Amino acid sequence: MTQSRLFQHENREKSQETRRVYALFELVYTLVDFGAAxxxxxxxxxxxxESLMTPATWLFVIGSVLFAVKPTLRLVREIKLISMGDTKDVASRLEN
Structure with a gap:
């Protein structure tokens, strides 16, 4: 049984489905980046x-939140990738 770890390149290359999930998360990550910018x-x-200071401040707050979403997306992506493709390991544990 191999131990999967977060942020390992192999996790995204396990199957066609993991490659698809990785690409989807990268697309969302890039859109969040553009939104924040x-x-x-x-x-x-x-x-x-001066009359637009309040909307300007709100845009800065929204941009800051979007920048905070980026590492959250990466962590969720990595947890999802680690959990994918574990069916063989789970099946072998059930047989024992």
């Missing part, structure tokens, strides 16, 4: 206008 860019522009 867009919030900070637009928020920065809005800070030039």
């Amino acid at each position: 867009l919030c900070f860019i637009v928020g920065s522009i809005l800070f030039f206008y």
Whole structure:
């Protein structure tokens, strides 16, 4: 029985399904990155206008939350990948 660990390249290469899950998480991660960057860019522009300080501040808060989502996505992805493909190991344990 092999021990799977988080953030190991082999976890994403176990099967076609793990490669699909990895790609899906990477796509979401990239979209979150773009969303955060867009919030900070637009928020920065809005800070030039005193009347738009409140929306600018909210965009900075939203951008910060999106940046916090990124490591969460990576951790969830790794836990999901480790849990996938363990059916042979589970089946062999049930036989014993």
